[in-house]
Amino acid sequence: MSHAIEDAREGGAGQSPLLATLRSTFGYAAFRPYQREIIQSIMDGRDVLALLPTGGGKSLCYQIPALLFDGLTVVVSPLIALMKDQVDRLQSLGIAATYINSSLDPTEIRERQMAVARGEVKLLYVAPERLMAGGFIRRLARLQVSLVAIDEAHCISAWGHDFRPEYRELSRIREMLPDVTLAAFTATATRRVQDDIVAQLGLRDLASFCASFNRPNLFYDVRPKQSAYADLRDYLRSQPRGSGIIYCSTRNGTEDLAAKLMADGFAATAYHAGLASEERQRRQDAFLTDEVQIIVATIAFGMGIDKPNVRFVVHYDLPKNLEGYYQESGRAGRDGLPSDCILYYSYGDVGRQEYFIRQKAFEQEREIAHIQLKQMADWASNQECRRRALLAYFDEEYDSEVERCCDVCESDDGVPVDYTIAAQQLMSCVARTRERFGMTHVIEVLRGSRAQRVLQLHHDQLSTYGIGRDRPADEWRYLAHQLVRRGYMLQDAAAFNVLKITERGREVLFRGERVLLPAPAVKTAEPSSDSSRRSGSDYGKPGHPELFERLRALRRRLAEDQRVPPFIIFSDVALIQISSDLPMDESAFRKVRGVGERKTAEYGQPFMAEVKRFVEETGARPVPAQFRPRPAATPSVAGSTVRETLTLFQQGHDIEAIMDVRELARSTVEGHLAAAIEAGEIESIDRLVSPSRQRAIEAAIAQCDEIDGLRAVRDILGEEYSYGEIRFVKAAHTRARRG
Numbered sequence: 001m002s003h004a005i006e007d008a009r010e011g012g013a014g015q016s017p018l019l020a021t022l023r024s025t026f027g028y029a030a031f032r033p034y035q036r037e038i039i040q041s042i043m044d045g046r047d048v049l050a051l052l053p054t055g056g057g058k059s060l061c062y063q064i065p066a067l068l069f070d071g072l073t074v075v076v077s078p079l080i081a082l083m084k085d086q087v088d089r090l091q092s093l094g095i096a097a098t099y100i101n102s103s104l105d106p107t108e109i110r111e112r113q114m115a116v117a118r119g120e121v122k123l124l125y126v127a128p129e130r131l132m133a134g135g136f137i138r139r140l141a142r143l144q145v146s147l148v149a150i151d152e153a154h155c156i157s158a159w160g161h162d163f164r165p166e167y168r169e170l171s172r173i174r175e176m177l178p179d180v181t182l183a184a185f186t187a188t189a190t191r192r193v194q195d196d197i198v199a200q201l202g203l204r205d206l207a208s209f210c211a212s213f214n215r216p217n218l219f220y221d222v223r224p225k226q227s228a229y230a231d232l233r234d235y236l237r238s239q240p241r242g243s244g245i246i247y248c249s250t251r252n253g254t255e256d257l258a259a260k261l262m263a264d265g266f267a268a269t270a271y272h273a274g275l276a277s278e279e280r281q282r283r284q285d286a287f288l289t290d291e292v293q294i295i296v297a298t299i300a301f302g303m304g305i306d307k308p309n310v311r312f313v314v315h316y317d318l319p320k321n322l323e324g325y326y327q328e329s330g331r332a333g334r335d336g337l338p339s340d341c342i343l344y345y346s347y348g349d350v351g352r353q354e355y356f357i358r359q360k361a362f363e364q365e366r367e368i369a370h371i372q373l374k375q376m377a378d379w380a381s382n383q384e385c386r387r388r389a390l391l392a393y394f395d396e397e398y399d400s401e402v403e404r405c406c407d408v409c410e411s412d413d414g415v416p417v418d419y420t421i422a423a424q425q426l427m428s429c430v431a432r433t434r435e436r437f438g439m440t441h442v443i444e445v446l447r448g449s450r451a452q453r454v455l456q457l458h459h460d461q462l463s464t465y466g467i468g469r470d471r472p473a474d475e476w477r478y479l480a481h482q483l484v485r486r487g488y489m490l491q492d493a494a495a496f497n498v499l500k501i502t503e504r505g506r507e508v509l510f511r512g513e514r515v516l517l518p519a520p521a522v523k524t525a526e527p528s529s530d531s532s533r534r535s536g537s538d539y540g541k542p543g544h545p546e547l548f549e550r551l552r553a554l555r556r557r558l559a560e561d562q563r564v565p566p567f568i569i570f571s572d573v574a575l576i577q578i579s580s581d582l583p584m585d586e587s588a589f590r591k592v593r594g595v596g597e598r599k600t601a602e603y604g605q606p607f608m609a610e611v612k613r614f615v616e617e618t619g620a621r622p623v624p625a626q627f628r629p630r631p632a633a634t635p636s637v638a639g640s641t642v643r644e645t646l647t648l649f650q651q652g653h654d655i656e657a658i659m660d661v662r663e664l665a666r667s668t669v670e671g672h673l674a675a676a677i678e679a680g681e682i683e684s685i686d687r688l689v690s691p692s693r694q695r696a697i698e699a700a701i702a703q704c705d706e707i708d709g710l711r712a713v714r715d716i717l718g719e720e721y722s723y724g725e726i727r728f729v730k731a732a733h734t735r736a737r738r739g
Contacts, residue, residue, distance in 0.1 A: 017068060018031075021068065022060070022064065023596065024596050025094075025095070025598065026064075026596055027592070027594045027595040027596030027599060028593065030703040033212070034209045034211050037207075037209065038050050039061055039064050039065055041207035042061070042062070042147060043065055043068065045205075046181070046205045046206070046207045047181060047201075047203040047204055047206050048184065048207050048208075049153070049183075049184045049194060049197060049206060049208045050183070050184070050186075050208075050211075051187070051189055051209065051210040053213050053214075053215060053330060054187050054215075054330030058151070058185045059086060061149075061183070061185065062149035062183055062185075065146075066123045067095065069147060070144065071143070071144030072116065072123075072124060072140075072144060072146065073123050073124070073146060073147040073148075073149065074140065074145060074147070074148045074149070075124065075126070075149045075151060076127070076128050076131055076149065076170065077125060077126075077127065077151040078127055078152055078167070079152070080101050080102070080103055080127075081284060082151070083099035085307075087099050088564050088565070090123060092564065092568050092602075093596070093598050093599070094598045095123065096120060096121050096122045096123070097124075098123075099124070099125035100112050100124065100130060101130065102127070103281075117139070117143065119143075128169060131170075137176050137177070138176075140177070145177055145180050146180070146181065147180065147181050148173060148177065148182050148183070149183045149185065150170060150182065150183070151185050151186075153186045153201075154186040154193050154197070156170055156201070157189075157193045157197055157200070170200070171202070173201065174201065174202040182203055187326075188213075188326055188327055211715070212711040212712060212715070213326070213390075213394045213396050214387070214396070215333065216402040217337060217338050217339060218333055218339055218341050219339070219340050219341065219404040219405070220329075220341050220386035220387060220390070220406040220407070221340060221341065221407045222380050222407060223342060223345070224344070224474065224477070225345060225346035225349070226474060226477070229260060232246075232342075233261075236266060239311060241293075242310075243290065243293055243294070243309055243311060244293070244294050244295075244310060244314065245294075245297060245312075245313045245314070245331060246296045246297070246316055247298070247299060247315045247316060247319075248296060248297070248298060248316045249317035250298070251274045253317065254271065255270045255272075257296045257316060258294075258296040261294060266293065266294055267292050267293040268293065268294040269287070269294075269295055269296070270283075270297070271287075272298045283295065285565075287307070288565040289566065290556065290565075299319075299324065308334040308571050308572070308573075309334075309335055309337075309567060310331055310333065310339065311332065311337075312332055312339060312340040312342065313329050313331055313332040313339075313341050314343075315329070315342070317349055318343070318345060318346075318349035318350065318353060318376060318377070318380065319376055320353060320376065321369075321372035321373065322379060322390065322393050325376065326394075329341035335571050337572065337573060338404060347491060350373065350491075351491065354370070357369040375393065379393075381481060381482070383408055383517075385398070386405070386406035387406055416516040416517060416519075417516070418514065418515070419482075420508065420512070420513075422468070422471065422479055423508050424508060425464065425467055425468055426446065426476065426483065427488070427489065427505050427508065427509045428464050428509065429445055429462070430489065430501055431501060431509070433445065433459060433462070435498060435499065435501065436498055437498055437499065438497045439477065441453065442499060443468075443473055443476045443480070445460075445464060446466075446476060447466070447468050447471075447476070448460075448468075448469050479517070482517050484499075487505075488501070488508060489502060542575070542576045542579040543576075543579055543580030543581075543623035544579045544582075544620055544623070545579070546614070547578075547579040547582075547610075547614045547620070548576060550610055551570075551579060552575060554606060555575065558606070569599075569603055570594070570599070570607075571594055573593055574592050574593060577592050577593055578592055578607060580622065580623050582620065582622045583608065583611065584611055585608070586604060589604045589608055642672040642676060644662065645658055645662065645672035645673065645676075646672065646673070649673060649676075649682070655669050655670065655673075667723075667724075670724040670727055670728070671727070673688065674727045674728055674730075677728060677731040677732050677735060678731040678732075678734050678735050679735075680735060685728045685732050688725070689725045693725060694729055697729040698729060700726075701713055703716060710726050710727060713730070714726055
């Protein structure tokens with residue numbers, strides 16, 4: 001029997017201890033995919049390796065066992081910020097948790113160690129080097145330690161993208177604490193890294209879990225770096241309340257960009273390792289408490305930052321590899337609400353990264369770094385679905401659909417453009433300038449520039465001078481980048497990125513090989529409207545915006561009084577639901593997502609009072625909760641290819657017959673039928689899914705958040721259920737919820 005069906009049948013006093021703890025302490029109605037299985041494995045005394053994406057709920061997997069075990073749970077993390085955030089959150093729930101790290105003075109450390117020794121602490125967070133210090137781990141060995149949870153476990157592997165030598169010492173845990181259950185957690189790890197984690201930690205009786213890497217609420221957007229600051233400024237103006245992280249590759253870059261943003265009126269600050277530790281902490285706290293909206297940082301920032309309401313992550317410079325990009329961009333939207341991941345891409349960034357790679361001491365390191373950089377550049381320059389390509393990197397097939405996917409999928413023009421003549425013109429100009437110049441100069445010659453350098457070199461006398469005046473410079477840059485990426489030309493990084501023609505390019509230039517490319521993205525003349533389009537649809541919005549702002553102000557006052565970040569009290573998701581549902585009694589308030597008995601008792605009264613005042617002043621009534629993704633409007637099938645599929649289905653044809661008649665793939669036909677179901681054109685899905693299987697799928701859907709895709713539901717049900725069946729039931733579920 002699936003856990004979804006078990007949870008649906010459990011209730012009241014009969015519910016399992018795991019589910020009871022989840023609901024009463026943490027305020028969630030059901031487990032996310034894999035959480036229950038991981039927790040149960042730990043409770044059974046099995047070692048665990050779990051790969052869960054950022055925002056996938058890793059912390060609950062060791063926090064719930066910690067509350068149910070009699071002894072102490074030790075959480076190993078290299079991240080001081082994560083320790084403080086999680087301990088603050090746990091203490092707000094009435095859980096005895098503490099941390100010991102270098103931010104404390106000796107007196108504080110001694111007091112906390114004594115509390116641990118007296119058995120007054122359930123969860124202890126420590127850094128790896130402190131845990132493995134001889135005196136520290138020997139003292140722990142004399143206590144009842146039930147579980148050691150290792151976060152960021154990929155750091156133990158030399159093959160990981162963030163290897164940390166101090167993590168290697170953790171291999172001694174099994175020797176020092178032989179009877180303790182070990183649980184290793186990470187968001188990204190290749191098969192080789194996973195094997196290394198298991199070997200280094202000596203994991204035994206292993207239960208291994210790997211969840212989907214798909215983050216349906218994130219929108220992936222790659223933008224050209226030309227006029228990047230103006231574009232970024234327009235985007236930020238469309239995000240007046242959202243918190244965000246902007247990553248730059250250098251310390252000076254963070255300072256310069258933060259200064260520009262502050263000069264333009266944004267609440268921004270820089271963060272990098274060159275700042276004094278006290279100043280870094282002050283700026284980080286300002287970001288966590290919403291005093292600062294935007295933090296411009298090097299990649300040193302964000303690891304372990306448990307801030308759920310980051311609405312955007314911007315990479316102003318190209319990351320080194322896709323694993324790092326996935327982790328950094330994944331710091332957006334941890335609360336499940338729509339969030340943006342924007343990357344400004346220029347091939348010049350590739351050249352800069354190649355320079356740093358050449359400084360590495362070992363040839364093997366340089367080879368690996370070059371491969372990873374090429375994968376990153378290909379992802380940024382390809383005109384294919386960003387989500388599909390990112391998931392493919394982690395060996396995961398993209399088997400679902402999301403409302404907001406990526407900039408490529410939003411492009412209306414999918415018809416390839418014949419760039420053969422333009423490619424011949426560009427490469428001819430490269431040849432005429434003797435393959436000694438970079439992209440900018442070649443384009444200036446093509447477009448007939450009167451720039452001083454063009455004239456001094458007498459390039460205005462070349463036959464290719466001015467033959468490209470009919471195309472804008474941005475389009476020529478797009479074409480040049482595409483020709484480099486596809487192997488028609490190369491940029492010689494060792495010679496200041498001069499352009500050179502390859503053998504494949506000569507096939508185009510001299511033998512007429514055709515060059516077909518996707519149409520370049522066309523930027524709107526009104527950046528503000530483009531920014532709002534990219535920021536999503538109507539979902540993720542409060543039912544009563546005025547009340548939402550009042551609740552945010554109340555949360556901010558309470559947070560300041562208690563000296564904790566606002567999200568420790570309630571997440572934005574919770575405030576959105578409160579402002580939609582208008583709960584005015586404890587029974588209704590406890591139904592808010594992420595609100596349990598403890599938070600209702602501690603914070604419920606002032607928030608319910610604010611809701612009551614708002615209702616009395618305005619006469620407002622509850623509206624459907626809008627904090628979960630949903631279609632912006634009822635789907636329509638009129639006049640579309642979906643209508644043809646629907647007509648055949650209504651005539652009695654099954655899916656296989658429709659596939660044959662229309663010569664379409666199964667997934668396409670199933671997508672058409674799901675759209676028709678959601679639009680109300682197919683009232684009963686019994687022909688597509690038997691009633692008994694519908695009930696099982698509905699139970700699995702109830703266990704997931706509605707932001708989860710088909711993969712999450714199928715992980716619960718097993719492979720005997722098809723994605724098509726799940727898609728049909730989800731479509732019917734969406735239609736019923738919309739009413």
